[in-house]
Structure formats: C-alpha cells, structure tokens
Amino acid sequence: MASKTTTKSNEKLTKRDLWIMAIRSFFLQASFNYERMQAAGWLYSILPVLKKANKKKEDLGKAMKRHMEFFNTHPFLITPLIGIVAAMEENKEDPEMIRSIKVATMGPLGGIGDALIWLTLLPITAGIGASLAIEGNIAGPIIFLLIFNGIHAVLRFGGIFYGYNTGVKALKKLKTGTKAVSHAASIVGLTVVGGLIASYISLSTPLVVNAGKAEVALQEDVLDKILPNMLPLGYTFLLYFLLKKGVSPTKLIGLTILLGVVGKYFGIL
C-alpha cells in the first residue's frame, strides 16, 4: 500500500465505483463459454476502474486486452479479487503482477467457493426450504431466498471493500483464515447431509418372508429393528463408491430408474 501514496496521477476510485463494480460482477458469467469461460464477464465487471485508471484510449485498450485472458473462479467470491485488482490497477502496478495474482487466486477462490457456497450454504438453506415446502408450506421458498441471499449480499458487497481496502495483503489473510473456516463449514455441511439422507430418500421393501407359519415383514420386523433408514444410507454409500470409481452421475440416474422400475416389477421395492 506504500505505492498508493507515491503515485497520485489519476482520480481515486470512489465508494460508488466499488458498488458499481460489485453490481456489475453479478454478470460475471453473462458471456460464459468454454474457451475463456468468464473472461469477458470479468472485463465487464472491472471496466469502471480501467476507464478511470487509463485516460488515454491506447492505454485503455492495452489494459482491456490483458483482462480478456482466460478467467474462471467462483461467481460469489469474485468481489474480493475485483477489489484487490482494482487497487492494483489504480496504482498502476506491474501488469505481470496483476496477472499472476489473478491466476494464482482464481483456483483457490473457486475451490473455497465450491466448498462454502455450493456444498454448504446452498444444501443447508435449500434443504430447510424444501423441508417446509414439501409439506405444502409457502414459507419454504421464501425462507430459502431470504437466508441464501442475505449471505450472498454480505459476501458480494462486503467482499469488494474487503479486497480493495486490504489490497494485496488480503491474499495472505484469505489463505490462513479459510482453512479453519472451510473445516468448520464441512462439519455443519456433513451433519446436515447425514440428516438429509435420513429424511428425504424414500427406499423400503414391501417383501414379506414366510418362515413357517409366521410372516416376517422384512422392513418393519428386520431392517427397522437393526437400523431404521438403513436402505437409504446403504444406497447413498453404494452410489458414493460408484462415483469414486469414476461412474458418471448420468449413469447413476439411469441405474436408479432401472432399479426402481425392475424392483417394483418384481415386488422387491
């Protein structure tokens, strides 16, 4: 941040500029494609700082070209990086350094975002919403949207100021803090997944075994006595091991449909 005081060539970014960039970052994936992924959306998001920092059209073109390179990260955690890059562009830092920070950060941010947002926040909030909606309760979707977007907004708008204010220092902070946080998030996430397995997979068998004169209902008299919900748990783990073996999710969908139909036909399920 020392360089910030030495170079005062251009207008400084205002709070308003940061807000605008955070809002533009909602469209990070507007032009998503397989060649550059989020590159054009990233450029779209940071245009305000590039325009402010490069008054000459020639310079602006050079800066824009640099930011058209391949880019892909988690769409919710993009704003801390926008903040950092904005601080660096504003200070006319070395383009090489800006590029390497972008490249070094997009992977970890993507991984953290997957763990925190897609694998923790979304399953928990959508699971809670679905558990209400499945009983016909209209509050389900509303509660889901409120909690999810409350956290979404804090991350997105808080992130840009955090990134900008701490500049490059934020990167180191991010790395040390996230390990503990994502560990804690995993604990909550997996506890909830355990509960989801128990409540929302319906799988039981109507089979009745004739043992002499006594009729034994396999589900109520045997399986439920050992461990209720053992079939859902067992089936989840079967699929888990198949996934680990490299079987694609699409094949597992086919397998599940086949099992359901065949199982029903023979009266096993």
Next chain:
Amino acid sequence: MLFEALLIALWAGIAGVDLFNVQLHIHRPVVTGLVVGAILGDIETGLITGATLELVWMGMVPLAGAQPPNVVIGGIIGTAFAILSGNDPKMAVGIAVPFAIAVQGAITLLFTIYSPVMHKADKYAEDGNTKAIERINYLGMTMLFLFYAIIAFLPVFFGAEYASSVVEKMPQFLIDGLSVAGGMMPAIGFAMLLKIMLKKEYVAFLLVGFLVVTYFDLTLVGTAILGLAIALYDFYKGKGNDDGGPKPKKEVMTNGI
C-alpha cells in the same frame, strides 16, 4: 393453455439467466415449484413437487465448471408435468431428470458456440471499445433467456394435453417404478456431495446427523444448529491450540470424576 405456457416460458427465461447471472437462486426447484404452481393454479402440488425436485438436485451443483443436469428446466418441466398430469410428484422426478440431461447437452453446445465470439471480444478490447464488450455480455444473456423460454414453452404448450394421455397408456408397474426411482433419486445428489466433501475425519458428523434424524426426528434446522454447535466448539478449540495458550493440558479434568 397458451397464456399459461407463455407465462411459464417467461419465468423459464428469467430463471435460466439467474442460473448463471445475478444468481439470486430463484431458479432452484423449491422456488420455481411455487411459481409454476401459481401459474397453473395449484400452489400446493407446485410446492411439493418443487421441494421433491430440490432434494434430487441438492448435490448437483456446478463444481469447477462441470455442468450437472439442467436444474432450471428440470424444476419447471417436472412441476408443470406433475400438475398437468395430476400424478405423484415423485413420478415427475423420473420424467424431469432425463429431460434435464438432454437440455444440459444443448447448453453445452451453446457455450461452445459462444467461444468464437471471444476473438471478436479481443479485437474490441484492443480498440478500447467498452460499449462493444458490454454488448457481448448482454447478448450472451439474451441468448440464454430465449433458449430457456423456448425449451420450457414447447413441452408445456404442446405436451399439456398429451401429458395425461401418455401417462394413461403407460403400464402401472412403470408408473409406480418411476415413482420408486424418484424417491431414491435424492441419494444421487447426496452421494455427489459426499464424494467431494467426505473425508475420514468428517464421517463422525455425517453419522451424527443421520442418527439424530433417524431416531429423534430432529428437524433440518435443528440438525444444522447441532452441526454448527460442533463446528463452533471445534473452531475455537483449534484456535486455542494454535496459540499454544496458557491451558495446554486437560488432564485436570480426570480428577473430577
């Protein structure tokens, strides 16, 4: 039916854009179920089917850019089908998932087609043409909107009358079997979550969550708070260890038996 189909198409377009942009997550089945239910005049079935589909898609999230079966179309078509055919929501799952896989194939194609546009974008960037870069992004979203709107409109408009007749022609064991499969399908989503999240040290928490719901019927909010309690304990305990704080030993505890 035209009016309803147009409304659903409009909603599908908005939800399709939301899947990748803005991402308020109004595209999730738990929300689209309510909206499609309201459009078709059966909010309760909409909510129930949407929630059922939500659980199926729970683990199917875009990890590292890999795209799962399309959640937008799956949720909308699944809910519309359940309401229009008057069938069990679980059976709608059996219909919606294969349909969603096909749609995701088309989306993949769309993302491939948009790749050459990036070379145009390079040119605009070099010229410092900010307006053109903005246009390219707006065009991408417009394409997504139209794609989703059309994909949702066609089956709802043309398939509405046939939906129930198709179901009537199906043998009963197939309908029931699809229902059973629909009930099992959330396991796929959960297994996908486990594949990424589950490490040896986390198995205990998975089991705790499973057991409190199985034996005590704890609600999901309760389960989440229980998980949070464990996580908080673990978080601050870990912090204490890092500091190498003043209370290094816990042996004192054993005296208090």
